[in-house]
Amino acid sequence: MSATLxxxxxxxxxxxxLDLRGHGQPxxxxxxxxxxxLCLFVGIAFLAVLLAYVVIKGWPRLDSRLWTNMxxxxxxxxxxxxxxxxxxxxxxxxxxxxxxxxxxxSAVYLEEYAKPTSRFARFVEINIQNLAAVPSIVYGIxxxxxFARALALGQTVITAGLTLALLVLPVVIVATREALxxxxxxxxxxxxxxxxxxxxxxxxxxxPAAIPGMxxxxxxxxxxxxxxxxxxxxxxxxxxxxxxxxxxxxAYTTLPIQIYNWTKESREEFQVxxxxxxxxxxxxxxxxxxxxxxxxxxxxxxx
Amino acid sequence: xxxxxxxSAPGGLNPLRQTKPRYGxxxxxxxxVLAAAVSLFTTFGIVISVLIPSLxxxxxxxFTEFLFTTTWTPLFANPQYGVLPLLMGTxxxxxxxxxxxxxxxxxxxxxxxxxxxxxxxxxxxxTLEVLAGIPTVVFGFFAxxxxxxYVLKPIFPDIQVFNALSAGLVMGxxxxxxxxxxSEDAMAAVPSGLRDGAYALGATKRQTALRVVVPxxxxxxxxxxxxxxxxxxxxxxxxxxAAGLQPNMTLNPLQGMxxxxxxxxxxxxGDVPTGSIEYKSIFAVGLLLFIITFxxxxxxxxxxxxxxxxxx
Amino acid sequence: xxxxxxSEIHDPNAPQSTSDLANTGRMDVSAVLDEGRGVVVPxxxxxxxxxxxxxxxxxxxxxxxxxxxxxxxxxxxxxxxxPSGCGKSTLLRSFNxxxxxIPGARVEGLLAYHGFDIYAPDVDPIEVRRRIGMxxxxxxxxxxxxxxxxxxxxxxxxxxxxxxxxVEECLxxxxxxxxxxxxxxxxxxxxxxxxxxxxxxxxxxxxxxxVILMDEPCASLDPxxxxxxxxxxxxxxADYTIVIVTHNMQQAARVSDRTAFFTADVDAQGxxxxxxxxYGPTRSIFTAPNDPRTEDYISGRFG
Numbered sequence: 001m002s003a004t005l006x007x008x009x010x011x012x013x014x015x016x017x018l019d020l021r022g023h024g025q026p027x028x029x030x031x032x033x034x035x036x037x038l039c040l041f042v043g044i045a046f047l048a049v050l051l052a053y054v055v056i057k058g059w060p061r062l063d064s065r066l067w068t069n070m071x072x073x074x075x076x077x078x079x080x081x082x083x084x085x086x087x088x089x090x091x092x093x094x095x096x097x098x099x100x101x102x103x104x105x106s107a108v109y110l111e112e113y114a115k116p117t118s119r120f121a122r123f124v125e126i127n128i129q130n131l132a133a134v135p136s137i138v139y140g141i142x143x144x145x146x147f148a149r150a151l152a153l154g155q156t157v158i159t160a161g162l163t164l165a166l167l168v169l170p171v172v173i174v175a176t177r178e179a180l181x182x183x184x185x186x187x188x189x190x191x192x193x194x195x196x197x198x199x200x201x202x203x204x205x206x207x208p209a210a211i212p213g214m215x216x217x218x219x220x221x222x223x224x225x226x227x228x229x230x231x232x233x234x235x236x237x238x239x240x241x242x243x244x245x246x247x248x249x250x251a252y253t254t255l256p257i258q259i260y261n262w263t264k265e266s267r268e269e270f271q272v273x274x275x276x277x278x279x280x281x282x283x284x285x286x287x288x289x290x291x292x293x294x295x296x297x298x299x300x301x302x303x
Numbered sequence: 304x305x306x307x308x309x310x311s312a313p314g315g316l317n318p319l320r321q322t323k324p325r326y327g328x329x330x331x332x333x334x335x336v337l338a339a340a341v342s343l344f345t346t347f348g349i350v351i352s353v354l355i356p357s358l359x360x361x362x363x364x365x366f367t368e369f370l371f372t373t374t375w376t377p378l379f380a381n382p383q384y385g386v387l388p389l390l391m392g393t394x395x396x397x398x399x400x401x402x403x404x405x406x407x408x409x410x411x412x413x414x415x416x417x418x419x420x421x422x423x424x425x426x427x428x429x430t431l432e433v434l435a436g437i438p439t440v441v442f443g444f445f446a447x448x449x450x451x452x453y454v455l456k457p458i459f460p461d462i463q464v465f466n467a468l469s470a471g472l473v474m475g476x477x478x479x480x481x482x483x484x485x486s487e488d489a490m491a492a493v494p495s496g497l498r499d500g501a502y503a504l505g506a507t508k509r510q511t512a513l514r515v516v517v518p519x520x521x522x523x524x525x526x527x528x529x530x531x532x533x534x535x536x537x538x539x540x541x542x543x544x545a546a547g548l549q550p551n552m553t554l555n556p557l558q559g560m561x562x563x564x565x566x567x568x569x570x571x572x573g574d575v576p577t578g579s580i581e582y583k584s585i586f587a588v589g590l591l592l593f594i595i596t597f598x599x600x601x602x603x604x605x606x607x608x609x610x611x612x613x614x615x
Numbered sequence: 616x617x618x619x620x621x622s623e624i625h626d627p628n629a630p631q632s633t634s635d636l637a638n639t640g641r642m643d644v645s646a647v648l649d650e651g652r653g654v655v656v657p658x659x660x661x662x663x664x665x666x667x668x669x670x671x672x673x674x675x676x677x678x679x680x681x682x683x684x685x686x687x688x689x690x691x692x693x694x695x696x697x698p699s700g701c702g703k704s705t706l707l708r709s710f711n712x713x714x715x716x717i718p719g720a721r722v723e724g725l726l727a728y729h730g731f732d733i734y735a736p737d738v739d740p741i742e743v744r745r746r747i748g749m750x751x752x753x754x755x756x757x758x759x760x761x762x763x764x765x766x767x768x769x770x771x772x773x774x775x776x777x778x779x780x781x782v783e784e785c786l787x788x789x790x791x792x793x794x795x796x797x798x799x800x801x802x803x804x805x806x807x808x809x810x811x812x813x814x815x816x817x818x819x820x821x822x823x824x825x826v827i828l829m830d831e832p833c834a835s836l837d838p839x840x841x842x843x844x845x846x847x848x849x850x851x852x853a854d855y856t857i858v859i860v861t862h863n864m865q866q867a868a869r870v871s872d873r874t875a876f877f878t879a880d881v882d883a884q885g886x887x888x889x890x891x892x893x894y895g896p897t898r899s900i901f902t903a904p905n906d907p908r909t910e911d912y913i914s915g916r917f918g
Binding site for chain 1: 711713716718741742744745748749751753755756757758767768771772815818819822
């Protein structure tokens with residue numbers, strides 16, 4: 001090592017051919033790095049083109065007609081997505097109503113109550129991992145067979161809400177568990193050492209400390225539900241709906257379904273309308289994600 | 304030696320015994336277990352709802368006809384229920400998607416895990432993950448209106464409006480984040496000692512990534528592939544919108560074809576009378592789809608466990 | 616029932632002289648001992664709070680602590696000292712059943728509190744922790760206001776008291792009142808490490824325990840904050856029985872009445888088991904230890 005350092009002083013016994021200078025990165029290494037970057041770039045470029053395309057294509061129809069007019073399949077210049085917007089709100093409200101409490105409680109059970117050796121808990125865990133990867137159309141089959149037909153709830157807001165709730169339940173559970181896990185163990189111990197019960201500790205210390213993480217996860221779960229279309233195809237959302245839902249047992253349509261319906265129409269005006277509705281949907285999802293990131297950043301590093 | 308207080312306790316009431324019964328705690332535990340059981344009921348509900356109508360379906364249509372004949376015409380006057388064309392459609396589109404997603408996803412993961420600076424990573428990773436948040440109906444629209452018209456048509460002039468290629472390509476892009484994110488997790492779990500060992504032997508970054516990190520993370524990477532394939536098989540909206548609804552026993556990706564999922568979507572969204580054979584066929588195809596994806600999910604879960612055990 | 620080491624401690628013929636102090640090169644603690652509690656405790660424990668007879672603590676198959684027999688006296692400060700991994704914290708955590716929170720942990724032998732076996736099947740760990748408080752190594756204040764931190768224990772225990780008075784009383788006892796009385800609604804995270812640790816002590820005495828267990832309470836504090844906590848401990852000893860685990864021998868010499876020295880035996884398989892070597896009045900342990908291992912540790916030759 002010291003050979004190069006002492007060379008300027010002309011040390012005669014240093015090996016003459018010792019040279020520790022770099023030879024530059026070999027070409028193959030450089031190329032490899034560029035190929036890898038290209039892989040990443042393809043995905044990101046695709047995203048950019050997609051966003052640009054829908055904005056440009058939907059631009060002529062990005063005005064108030066979109067949210068103040070009802071859908072129409074005869075007069076595209078008059079058509080809007082009002083009933084799809086209200087339908088989405090109704091369905092998501094019920095999705096949240098069912099999935100959040102059950103998701104939070106399941107996560108609390110798995111993270112705070114179940115012993116690591118509990119077979120039941122391990123079984124539930126694997127089951128949730130599998131459910132997270134079950135195709136969404138299969139949830140549509142479940143909703144159709146059980147909620148719509150067996151329980152005779154019909155093709156209504158509540159059927160859609162229940163079905164989407166089961167669909168996003170694994171996401172809510174996984175996110176809540178992560179939020180709970182991030183709460184330092186010594187807060188739990190501090191509470192238990194004061195003679196608090198497990199539930200008092202969970203309810204008054206652990207869960208409040210996990211709220212930011214739970215909120216972030218919850219928003220992401222619901223934004224997945226908002227964009228979901230496949231299961232609703234089986235649950236009556238495709239029918240032509242030009243009125244706002246009036247309650248849980250009302251017929252409904254949603255934004256993704258409305259987009260799908262317009263995509264099927266052959267007239268170009270409807271494709272423009274579909275693109276405009278896509279922009280609306282993406283803006284909603286983007287706003288939700290921004291809120292989630294905001295919550296995460298504002299509450300990071302509290303301990 | 305002082306007094307032997309120990310076991311010969313005074314006769315008074317044990318102050319350490321529970322003073323008041325805590326029924327609330329027991330009730331809460333019960334509620335929590337019940338909530339956790341909802342996910343089990345969901346799986347049970349899925350199995351029941353695909354299985355029962357499927358059994359009725361197979362009472363009328365034989366297994367052999369379903370699995371081994373090549374005509375799927377449930378709407379014809381003389382309907383035939385050979386599921387192979389649907390499997391073929393699923394297969395062709397999944398293969399295209401996988402050919403896109405595996406190299407791009409793995410390449411992205413290696414770049415993010417081994418090359419990108421922490422700062423670049425902080426921007427690139429969430430950007431890539433935005434792809435995973437785009438609703439699939441949007442991808443379907445983009446495949447039909449943009450990829451087919453502006454990208455594929457100029458290259459393949461005789462491509463059909465609805466075709467497997469555009470659906471497969473877009474689906475491949477869609478599952479890049481799934482594969483990249485899980486593969487990167489697996490590579491991040493590789494102990495840095497292994498990398499340092501390789502560098503100490505004079506290996507370059509590329510050699511370290513390809514010969515040390517990727518092999519060490521292999522079970523996690525394979526898990527990511529399997530999960531990506533499972534997602535491709537189960538994806539519905541892209542194929543329903545962009546690949547057409549015509550069952551087609553072909554390997555030609557320039558033609559339209561129907562998959563298992565798009566058949567379920569198409570048949571299920573129509574007003575099918577309950578109890579008809581066509582209604583039951585939705586569930587039979589659903590059962591097949593569920594079994595295929597279930598097996599793949601289990602393989603993936605197993606593989607993830609394996610690498611977690613290896614490095615924790 | 617008595618271990619060999621125990622009988623040595625109570626051996627009336629054990630050497631008590633400190634005349635050879637200068638020759639051994641032992642750390643000079645006599646000055647420290649003089650500024651200590653000053654009470655010269657009798658050789659054997661008077662009123663017994665904890666009686667340990669042949670206590671073993673296991674984590675699964677691993678025996679972390681073996682064969683501890685000792686008695687801890689009321690209103691005394693007892694220090695547990697010894698090298699890392701000698702099981703002193705593990706033993707401390709079994710006094711209020713905090714070890715229950717570690718899966719697979721179990722205690723064998725008799726660990727009695729006022730004659731009642733803490734591990735008897737009908738004992739409720741929550742009742743145990745209510746009477747036997749704990750202060751942790753890192754100040755684990757709750758992410759709440761200063762006031763709420765102190766009020767938390769009485770609230771979860773359903774104590775019917777004037778909360779404002781109790782909060783003031785406890786903060787005063789913990790020598791924190793004057794520093795925080797105008798900021799009671801402020802987050803406890805705004806306090807310094809030393810203040811946080813005193814807040815934890817205030818929080819602990821708010822549930823009116825009889826015993827306070829302290830697990831290296833000054834490990835994360837600077838010398839000035841440490842001095843404040845030590846003064847506080849000496850004051851609290853009038854009303855509470857205190858058991859403290861410490862790595863700092865000077866601290867043990869300064870504050871404690873009795874000292875227990877633990878070490879780790881390494882068995883044939885290379886597994887470390889914590890063991891009590893010597894227990895007695897602090898002055899005797901530091902000036903005339905019976906066991907050569909104690910002497911080595913105190914003189915800084917090992918550990």
